């Protein structure tokens with residue numbers, strides 16, 4: 001299967017899904033909670049995931065699908081062609097802000113990222129990458145990341161991690177917050193990752209992300225030289241939930257080694 005054929009098809013179904021999401025603002029959604037009171041899901045998250053599954057099966061029934069809402073398969077390996085999908089990344093933003101959410105799609109072949117897409121639905125910005133061919137925003141190339149020092153960096157960080165918490169020592173995080181030029185928190189991992197890929201932000205870290213939060217974005221960010229790992233500086237694993245950092249290559253090691261102490 002040629003990647004270019006998959007690419008054309010993936011883009012077309014992502015744009016169709018975006019149209020459907022924008023159209024849904026005129027309807028009444030069903031909003032439920034999942035793991036905790038802040039973990040939201042709507043009927044639109046589920047509908048869009050199902051839309052992708054039907055479209056991908058119609059395209060090629062041998063392709064496997066992993067999606068956040070669990071309508072794809074439970075897969076144990078990344079053998080073959082695997083689509084890793086988050087139908088709405090940033091559901092809380094979708095519900096409360098009506099913006100700052102994205103569709104995330106990563107397509108992996110035998111575990112290697114081949115195609116990545118992040119669609120910022122309300123801005124109509126489609127980021128994409130094809131392995132080895134660079135990354136683009138609406139077909140404009142993203143530039144290779146340039147050298148930056150930590151004191152000039154803007155980092156994406158949820159404020160919780162700089163307060164006492166169960167997952168990470170907060171004292172070094174406070175030091176990091178003081179060291180850098182600024183912090184941001186957008187509430188959509190996919191949009192934070194493409195912010196790093198676009199050079200608007202220089203790092204983003206999270207204590208707990210799932211494969212669908214990062215699969216599309218990491219493909220895009222890799223193409224401009226960003227480094228992704230877990231917070232123990234191990235390679236990312238697309239079958240498990242884990243800690244996560246993506247950063248400009250000039251500050252990745254410094255953040256992980258000097259400021260991260262997991263509990």
Ligand code: 2AM
Nearest residue numbers: 038039088089090091092187188189190
């Ligand atoms: P989601 O909106 O698709 O659930 C928000 O902080 C970011 O973290 C979003 O990208 C969100 O994805 C992700 N996230 C992962 N696990 C989450 C959880 N249990 N609750 C809320 N957001 C979660």
Ligand code: CA
Nearest residue numbers: 039040068091
């Ligand atoms: Ca969710």
Ligand code: CA
Nearest residue numbers: 086089090213
């Ligand atoms: Ca997500």
Ligand code: CA
Nearest residue numbers: 068086088089
């Ligand atoms: Ca989601």
